[in-house]
Amino acid sequence: MNPRRKKRLLAALAILGGSGAIIGLMTYALTQNIDLFYTPSELVNGKGHSLEKPVVGQRLRIGGMVVPGSVKRDPQSLKVSFDVIDKGPIATVVYEGILPDLFREGQGIVAQGVLINATTVEASEVLAKHDEEYMPPEVAEALKDMDHMKSDYGKTES
Amino acid sequence: MIPEIGHFALIIGLMLSILLASYPLYGAFKQKEGLMRLARPLALGQFGFTLISFLCLVWAFIYNDFTVAYVAHNSNTALPIYYRISAVWGAHEGSLLLWVLILSGWTAAVAVFSRTLPLDAVSRVLAVMGMVGIGFYLFVLLTSNPFERLLPIFPVDGRDLNPLLQDIGLIIHPPLLYMGYVGFSVAFAFAISALMTGKLDSAWARWSRPWTMAAWIFLTLGIALGSWWAYYELGWGGWWFWDPVENASFMPWLIGTALIHSLAVTEKRGVFKAWTVLLAISAFSLSLLGTFLVRSGVLVSVHAFASDPTRGLFILGFLGIVVGGSLVLFAWRGSEVKSHGRYELFSREVLLIGNNVFLTAATLVVLLGTLLPLFYKELGLGSISVGAPFFNDMFTVLVIPFAILLGIGPLTRWRRQSWAPLAMPLTIAGGVALLLAFALPWIFADSMTWHAVLGLALAIWVLLATVHEIRLRVGVKKDGLKGLMRLTKSHWAMVLGHVGFAVTLIGIALTSSYTIEKDLRMAPGDRVEMRGYQFEFKGVKPIEGPNYTASAGVLAVYKGGKELTTLVAEKRFYPVQRSVMTEAAIDAGLTRDLYMALGEELDGGAWAVRIYYKPFVRWIWAGALFMSFGGLLMLLDRRYRLKGRVVKAAKQQGTSPTLKQKEASA
Numbered sequence: 001m002n003p004r005r006k007k008r009l010l011a012a013l014a015i016l017g018g019s020g021a022i023i024g025l026m027t028y029a030l031t032q033n034i035d036l037f038y039t040p041s042e043l044v045n046g047k048g049h050s051l052e053k054p055v056v057g058q059r060l061r062i063g064g065m066v067v068p069g070s071v072k073r074d075p076q077s078l079k080v081s082f083d084v085i086d087k088g089p090i091a092t093v094v095y096e097g098i099l100p101d102l103f104r105e106g107q108g109i110v111a112q113g114v115l116i117n118a119t120t121v122e123a124s125e126v127l128a129k130h131d132e133e134y135m136p137p138e139v140a141e142a143l144k145d146m147d148h149m150k151s152d153y154g155k156t157e158s
Numbered sequence: 159m160i161p162e163i164g165h166f167a168l169i170i171g172l173m174l175s176i177l178l179a180s181y182p183l184y185g186a187f188k189q190k191e192g193l194m195r196l197a198r199p200l201a202l203g204q205f206g207f208t209l210i211s212f213l214c215l216v217w218a219f220i221y222n223d224f225t226v227a228y229v230a231h232n233s234n235t236a237l238p239i240y241y242r243i244s245a246v247w248g249a250h251e252g253s254l255l256l257w258v259l260i261l262s263g264w265t266a267a268v269a270v271f272s273r274t275l276p277l278d279a280v281s282r283v284l285a286v287m288g289m290v291g292i293g294f295y296l297f298v299l300l301t302s303n304p305f306e307r308l309l310p311i312f313p314v315d316g317r318d319l320n321p322l323l324q325d326i327g328l329i330i331h332p333p334l335l336y337m338g339y340v341g342f343s344v345a346f347a348f349a350i351s352a353l354m355t356g357k358l359d360s361a362w363a364r365w366s367r368p369w370t371m372a373a374w375i376f377l378t379l380g381i382a383l384g385s386w387w388a389y390y391e392l393g394w395g396g397w398w399f400w401d402p403v404e405n406a407s408f409m410p411w412l413i414g415t416a417l418i419h420s421l422a423v424t425e426k427r428g429v430f431k432a433w434t435v436l437l438a439i440s441a442f443s444l445s446l447l448g449t450f451l452v453r454s455g456v457l458v459s460v461h462a463f464a465s466d467p468t469r470g471l472f473i474l475g476f477l478g479i480v481v482g483g484s485l486v487l488f489a490w491r492g493s494e495v496k497s498h499g500r501y502e503l504f505s506r507e508v509l510l511i512g513n514n515v516f517l518t519a520a521t522l523v524v525l526l527g528t529l530l531p532l533f534y535k536e537l538g539l540g541s542i543s544v545g546a547p548f549f550n551d552m553f554t555v556l557v558i559p560f561a562i563l564l565g566i567g568p569l570t571r572w573r574r575q576s577w578a579p580l581a582m583p584l585t586i587a588g589g590v591a592l593l594l595a596f597a598l599p600w601i602f603a604d605s606m607t608w609h610a611v612l613g614l615a616l617a618i619w620v621l622l623a624t625v626h627e628i629r630l631r632v633g634v635k636k637d638g639l640k641g642l643m644r645l646t647k648s649h650w651a652m653v654l655g656h657v658g659f660a661v662t663l664i665g666i667a668l669t670s671s672y673t674i675e676k677d678l679r680m681a682p683g684d685r686v687e688m689r690g691y692q693f694e695f696k697g698v699k700p701i702e703g704p705n706y707t708a709s710a711g712v713l714a715v716y717k718g719g720k721e722l723t724t725l726v727a728e729k730r731f732y733p734v735q736r737s738v739m740t741e742a743a744i745d746a747g748l749t750r751d752l753y754m755a756l757g758e759e760l761d762g763g764a765w766a767v768r769i770y771y772k773p774f775v776r777w778i779w780a781g782a783l784f785m786s787f788g789g790l791l792m793l794l795d796r797r798y799r800l801k802g803r804v805v806k807a808a809k810q811q812g813t814s815p816t817l818k819q820k821e822a823s824a
Contacts (some may be wrong), residue, residue, distance in 0.1 A: 007503060010503065015515070018515065018519075019519070022519050022522075022523075022556075025552065025555060026523060026526065026552060029547075029548045029551045029552055030526075030527075030530070030544065030548060032547070032548070032551075033544055033545040033547050033548035033551075034530075034542050034543075034544060034545075035542060035543045035544075035545055036540060036541070036542050037540065037541035037542060037543065047540065048540060059545075061541075061543055073760065073761075075761065075762075076679070077679055078677050078678070078679050078757075078766055096677075097677045098677050098755075098757035098758070098766045098768055099757070099758060101393070101729075101737070101738040101739060101740055102737065102738065103758075112543075112545075
């Protein structure tokens with residue numbers, strides 16, 4: 001093989017090997033870090049055509065409306081628990097820390113965390129609707145059929 | 159009346175951009191000088207009318223003209239004047255007008271500052287910028303007109319600016335970021351016009367280098383400022399969230415960084431030409447992609463504006479035309495681009511290929527992580543999110559080879575480098591770096607994390623290699639300081655850029671390893687200790703602002719029994735938008751920030767309080783400042799102005815300019 005070709009072959013092999021390694025690593029990192037989104041009813045009844053339910057211990061995101069009157073605070077610490085709802089079934093979110101500014105009863109939220117039993121999520125992060133005009137599309141979708149929508153979010157413009 | 163003038167001026171801007179995109183290009187094709195000479199006045203006119211249009215909108219904000227829908231939605235009489243002005247780009251329509259203004263500004267700058275370039279080259283570049291302009295003028299005029307009126311029924315007062323945006327950081331962050339985004343259109347235009355003629359020589363690379371660098375500086379500053387803003391304004395002390403919109407600005411930055419390195423090789427060695435062109439196209443395409451992601455509202459993000467499918471569709475179409483068109487052109491003409499020049503396996507060229515490979519890989523990681531949720535959703539596979547750990551892990555892996563190569567790169571020669579002279583200093587640098595990386599946390603911190611060790615080792619490695627490189631260039635023994643003065647500004651630019659990278663790396667490694675975050679329930683009089691600092695909660699007092707009311711939490715900070723400072727963090731309520739905002743209080747320092755934010759009120763006079771100890775967090779932004787300053791030095795380098803004169807002088811004498819320039823020291 002002449003030296004020029006040899007060099008090219010080496011370069012091509014290096015790039016192939018490198019990109020292979022990176023893609024492999026990326027796929028692995030992705031499988032560890034993809035979080036599926038569930039609504040409370042999907043959590044209870046299953047999601048999609050196959051009605052797949054998440055398993056306890058799985059990382060996931062849950063989104064729904066905070067049920068008015070369900071927010072319970074621990075008097076000694078910053079532990080808090082509240083219920084979220086979309087079309088019927090209710091799921092509970094427990095969290096320790098400071099809730100976002102826009103967290104209010106009757107508002108749409110998204111919580112990221114781990115499922116600790118069939119209907120309870122231990123959240124590591126709670127995101128609330130960002131301002132009057134914006135809400136996470138996932139929540140908007142989940143809440144689409146609810147009657148509350150009209151009264152609460154009717155003002156929201158396109 | 160004034161808003162209508164603004165609207166008409168914008169339409170004239172569109173007309174001029176259509177002329178700019180067609181006449182000079184046709185002139186360059188037919189070699190008609192008269193038509194080519196139109197390019198500069200058209201570019202200046204386009205800028206002039208767009209500026210008029212922009213000022214009209216500013217006027218509407220200053221004088222509270224609530225008959226204009228955009229003003230009514232984003233301003234309020236109680237809003238202080240400076241926020242009324244920055245509100246111009248506080249939402250979708252106005253920020254696009256700013257975008258168009260900046261685009262026409264860059265176009266005008268090219269027209270003004272490239273008098274030394276051949277006329278046909280300038281005409282082509284300006285024409286390509288005109289084409290980009292057409293797309294954006296149409297976008298503003300057809301889908302997002304900021305001058306729309308609310309007549310005859312208009313509100314007495316406006317709905318106020320989003321409180322998150324009422325901040326000094328947000329006055330300058332979007333313009334800086336847009337300067338960067340749009341600035342890459344110049345590099346793009348140079349690349350496309352070079353593809354049109356097939357003349358991709360080192361002159362082309364030299365012309366587009368300063369423009370690319372200028373855009374990159376703005377983007378660097380814009381991103382750093384955005385990160386700093388998020389840190390103190392969002393109230394949870396994070397400085398990077400891998401939010402889709404942050405990613406959207408980070409991708410052009412990564413590719414832009416690859417581009418400025420690749421351009422250097424193309425200029426000095428005449429190789430990597432096709433790759434450089436591809437990078438220039440990618441940088442601008444990613445800027446457009448970023449715009450699409452922000453404007454269409456397809457992604458969940460704190461930055462997302464109210465979504466409107468037609469807008470998203472328009473940008474997606476435009477993106478398709480730009481990317482598709484330029485790639486077709488590239489496929490058609492790219493094969494004619496031949497790189498000459500040979501280099502061995504161990505040479506500066508190959509190390510810079512390494513730089514480009516890793517930066518491109520990093521871009522792909524960000525791209526995949528950002529778009530995957532979107533694809534999932536469109537394919538009906540459900541809604542997912544890609545967590546921050548994905549990006550963190552990938553970047554931790556990628557930064558290792560990247561930083562190692564970065565240390566070696568400047569020490570090597572073009573074409574060929576032998577191992578022998580480098581082996582010794584590099585071994586020492588590597589050894590010292592590892593030693594210090596273990597020793598420093600062991601001495602100064604109470605625990606050792608492998609993130610901290612890794613980050614320190616890489617950063618110290620880069621710093622040591624950089625110092626060694628300067629010593630080599632100067633020859634310490636011979637003339638010391640005088641030798642330092644002899645180094646070119648471009649050289650110092652590179653040094654500062656690399657030092658900046660190391661500084662940022664140290665900041666990231668130490669902040670992410672040694673931050674202490676405590677969310678506490680505190681009643682007045684409660685004390686807490688953290689890293690030798692004692693914090694005492696003094697309670698909450700009410701405050702009255704111009705357009706808000708606030709509760710201010712007071713926290714006294716003691717160190718060694720002495721009072722150090724008092725932190726006052728606010729929880730603001732903005733009545734017009736009925737929204738609550740957190741204003742963090744920060745005691746900044748070179749080696750640590752003390753950070754406090756107020757949570758919600760709890761029973762019995764207690765409040766939820768966040769207290770953070772964030773070591774070396776300032777270094778993250780300081781590094782970005784170093785890098786930008788380095789970029790500025792490169793722009794000031796005489797090479798880029800002197801050569802202009804050489805070309806001009808040579809042209810007047812009717813001889814072709816001698817472009818081979820003795821490589822300054824490199």
